[in-house]
Amino acid sequence: MNLLESFRSGVQAILANRLRSGLTMLGIMIGVAAVIVLVAFGQGASNSITGSIEGLGTNLITVFPGTAGGSQADANLTVKDLTVEDAVALNDQVLAPDISAAAPTKRARVSCTAGTLSHRTVMVGSWPAYFEISNSEVSEGGYFTNSDELDGRRVAVIGKTVANNLFDEADPIGKEMTCDGVPFTVLGVLVSKGASGFGDQDDTIIAPLTTVRNHLTGIGSLDTIAVQAASSQMQAQAQEQLTSVLDARHDVEAATRDYQIFNQASLLTTVNQALGIFTALLGAVAGISLLVGGIGITNIMLVSVTERTREIGIRKAIGASRRVILLQFLIESTVLSLIGAFFGLVLAFLVTRVEVAGIQPAIVPASVLGAFVISVGIGLFFGSYPANRAASLRPIEALRHE
Amino acid sequence: MIPVLDLVDVTKVYGDGDAVVRALDGVSLTVNTGDYLAIMGASGSGKSTLMNIIGALDIATAGQYHLDGIDINTLDEDALSIVRNRKIGFIFQSFNLIPRTTALANVELPLAYRGVKRGERRDRAKAALAAVGLDDRMHHRPNELSGGQQQRVAVARALVAQPSLLLADEPTGNLDSRATADVLKLLDQMHDEGRTIVMITHENDVAQHADRVIVLKDGRIDEDRANR
Numbered sequence: 001m002n003l004l005e006s007f008r009s010g011v012q013a014i015l016a017n018r019l020r021s022g023l024t025m026l027g028i029m030i031g032v033a034a035v036i037v038l039v040a041f042g043q044g045a046s047n048s049i050t051g052s053i054e055g056l057g058t059n060l061i062t063v064f065p066g067t068a069g070g071s072q073a074d075a076n077l078t079v080k081d082l083t084v085e086d087a088v089a090l091n092d093q094v095l096a097p098d099i100s101a102a103a104p105t106k107r108a109r110v111s112c113t114a115g116t117l118s119h120r121t122v123m124v125g126s127w128p129a130y131f132e133i134s135n136s137e138v139s140e141g142g143y144f145t146n147s148d149e150l151d152g153r154r155v156a157v158i159g160k161t162v163a164n165n166l167f168d169e170a171d172p173i174g175k176e177m178t179c180d181g182v183p184f185t186v187l188g189v190l191v192s193k194g195a196s197g198f199g200d201q202d203d204t205i206i207a208p209l210t211t212v213r214n215h216l217t218g219i220g221s222l223d224t225i226a227v228q229a230a231s232s233q234m235q236a237q238a239q240e241q242l243t244s245v246l247d248a249r250h251d252v253e254a255a256t257r258d259y260q261i262f263n264q265a266s267l268l269t270t271v272n273q274a275l276g277i278f279t280a281l282l283g284a285v286a287g288i289s290l291l292v293g294g295i296g297i298t299n300i301m302l303v304s305v306t307e308r309t310r311e312i313g314i315r316k317a318i319g320a321s322r323r324v325i326l327l328q329f330l331i332e333s334t335v336l337s338l339i340g341a342f343f344g345l346v347l348a349f350l351v352t353r354v355e356v357a358g359i360q361p362a363i364v365p366a367s368v369l370g371a372f373v374i375s376v377g378i379g380l381f382f383g384s385y386p387a388n389r390a391a392s393l394r395p396i397e398a399l400r401h402e
Numbered sequence: 403m404i405p406v407l408d409l410v411d412v413t414k415v416y417g418d419g420d421a422v423v424r425a426l427d428g429v430s431l432t433v434n435t436g437d438y439l440a441i442m443g444a445s446g447s448g449k450s451t452l453m454n455i456i457g458a459l460d461i462a463t464a465g466q467y468h469l470d471g472i473d474i475n476t477l478d479e480d481a482l483s484i485v486r487n488r489k490i491g492f493i494f495q496s497f498n499l500i501p502r503t504t505a506l507a508n509v510e511l512p513l514a515y516r517g518v519k520r521g522e523r524r525d526r527a528k529a530a531l532a533a534v535g536l537d538d539r540m541h542h543r544p545n546e547l548s549g550g551q552q553q554r555v556a557v558a559r560a561l562v563a564q565p566s567l568l569l570a571d572e573p574t575g576n577l578d579s580r581a582t583a584d585v586l587k588l589l590d591q592m593h594d595e596g597r598t599i600v601m602i603t604h605e606n607d608v609a610q611h612a613d614r615v616i617v618l619k620d621g622r623i624d625e626d627r628a629n630r
Contacts, residue, residue: 005514012502016502311501314498316486317486317492318486318511318512319512319516319563320515321483321515322480322483323480399498
C-alpha cells in the first residue's frame with residue numbers, strides 16, 4: 001500500500017461525503033483566506049504609511065533647536081538658535097561631503113484669501129533647495145529662485161489643497177493671493193502627495209525664507225534645518241558630519257547639545273517595526289480562525305472513524321496494519337485541509353483586489369507559503385488523534401460494530 | 403507434515419471475579435491441509451470465540467495455537483495483521499465488503515496490503531472474480547450487487563491471496579436458498595482444488611458439505627465426527 005494509493009483512497013473518502021467534507025473545508029478555507037487577507041492588509045497599510053513618510057523627503061534629516069532632555073535639567077545651558085549661517089555651514093562640501101543639501105525653514109500659520117475665497121494653512125519659508133529636500137515637485141508653473149530669496153520677493157508655490165480652496169477650478173499660476181495681509185504671486189502648484197498618516201501633505205505653501213521672515217514672522221530662531229543625505233546608505237555618515245559641524249559652531253558636545261536631530265531613516269525603521277508587530281498580530285488573530293478550522297477537521301474525522309468502524313475492522317481482518325490505517329486517515333485529513341487551503345488562497349486573491357479605506361492590500365508571499373505549510377500541519381496534527389483512534393481499534397470489536 | 407491448524411487446550415476467559423465467562427474451555431483440534439471442517443453449536447457455545455482465535459483476530463487466554471507452524475499466541479498486533487493477510491481468507495456472514503468501492507478494488511485489497519504491484523494485483527483480482535463467475539460485475543459497487551453476488555465477491559477476496567486457510571463464518575446465513583447453493587458449490591469446488599476450509603454454521607444441511615463436523619457445547623468439543 002504505497003502513498004499514492006493511500007492518497008487515492010483518501011480523496012475517495014472525501015468525495016463520498018461531499019457536503020460534510022465541503023463544510024469542513026470551508027472552515028480551513030476561511031482560516032487560510034483570513035490569514036492571507038489580514039496580513040495583506042497589514043502589509044498594505046505599512047506600504048502606505050512608509051510611502052507617506054518617504055513623501056516628506058528623500059533621505060531627510062531634520063534639525064530642531066532645543067535640548068534633548070527637556071527644559072528643567074538644562075536650565076543653566078544657553079540654547080543657541082539655529083541660524084541661517086548654520087544652514088550655510090552644512091552646505092560646505094569639505095566639512096560635510098555626504099550632505100547634498102541643507103535648507104533652513106521657518107513656518108508661519110497664515111490665513112490666505114484670493115478673491116472671495118479664503119483658507120487657513122501653514123506657510124514654509126525656505127530656500128529653493130527645500131523643494132528637492134522635501135520631495136516637493138511642481139506639477140504646474142515653476143519654483144522660486146535664489147534671487148527671489150535674496151531679494152525677498154513675495155512669490156509662493158502652493159499645494160493642491162490650497163490651490164483648490166483659494167482658486168477652485170481656475171488656474172492659479174500668476175494669480176495673486178493675500179496671506180495675513182501680505183500679497184503673494186503664485187508661481188507653481190505642487191504635485192499631490194495625498195493625505196494619510198501625517199495629515200494632508202498638500203495643505204502647504206512654500207515661499208522664500210527672507211520674504212516670510214520680513215513680512216510674517218520676524219527675524220527669530222529658525223524652526224528647522226532640513227538636511228538631505230547624499231544617499232540612503234550615507235545617512236549615518238551625513239548625520240555624523242552634521243553633528244560635528246553644528247557642535248563646532250555651537251561650541252557644544254554630546255551632553256550639552258542644544259539642538260536635536262530627527263532622522264527619517266530611523267523613523268522608518270521604528271514605524272516599520274511597529275507595523276510589523278501590527279501585521280503579525282493581525283495574522284495571529286486570523287490564525288485563530290485557522291485553529292478553529294483545524295478543530296473542525298478533528299471533529300469530522302472522529303465522526304468518520306466512528307461511522308467507518310466496521311470498514312476499519314474489515315480492513316484489519318484482511319491484513320491492514322496499524323500503519324496503513326493511520327496513514328489512510330492522516331492522508332484524508334491532510335487532503336481535506338489542503339483542498340480547503342487552496343480555495344482559501346483563491347478567495348484571498350479575490351478579496352485583496354479590493355481597496356479598503358484607501359489601503360491597497362499587498363499579498364505577502366511568505367503568508368501564502370506559510371498558510372499552506374500550516375494547513376498541511378493542521379491536517380496532520382488535527383487528524384492524528386482520530387487516525388490513531390482508528391488504527392488502534394481492535395478488529396473483533398470493530399467487526400461487531402453496526 | 404505440519405498441520406494447518408493445531409490447537410492444544412485452547413481456553414478463552416472473559417471478565418474476572420464473579421463475572422468470569424469461560425467461552426472456550428480446553429479445545430484441542432488439528433486440521434490438515436485439504437481438510438473441510440464444519441464447526442457447529444448453539445449460540446453461546448463458543449463458536450464465534452473459536453472462530454476469532456482461529457482467525458488470529460483474538461488471542462487465547464491459555465493453550466497453544468499454531469497456524470501453519472506459527473505460534474500465534476506470541477505475536478503482537480502488527481504481526482497478527484500480517485498473518486491474517488498471508489494465511490487466512492475470511493468469508494463473513496454479512497459479506498463485509500468495503501462500501502462505495504468496486505468489486506474489483508475489494509478483491510485487490512488483500513494484495514494491496516501485501517504490497518503486490520498494481521498491474522499484477524489487477525490481473526490476479528480479475529482472475530479470482532472470474533473464478534467465482536463475476537467477471538461481468540467487476541466494476542459494480544457492493545450496493546449494486548445481490549447478496550449472493552456480494553458473498554461471491556467476498557469468496558474471491560478470500561481466495562485471491564492464496565491463503566493456507568479459508569475461514570467462513572456462517573457464509574450462507576444471510577442468503578436465500580439459491581444463493582446458498584451457489585456459495586456452497588463454490589466452497590465444494592475450492593475443497594476439490596485442495597484448499598483447507600473451516601466453516602462455522604448452525605445449519606445441518608450446510609454442515610453436510612464438510613468432511614468433518616465438530617460440535618461445540620459450553621466451550622468444549624462435544625462431538626467430533628466424520629461425514630459420509
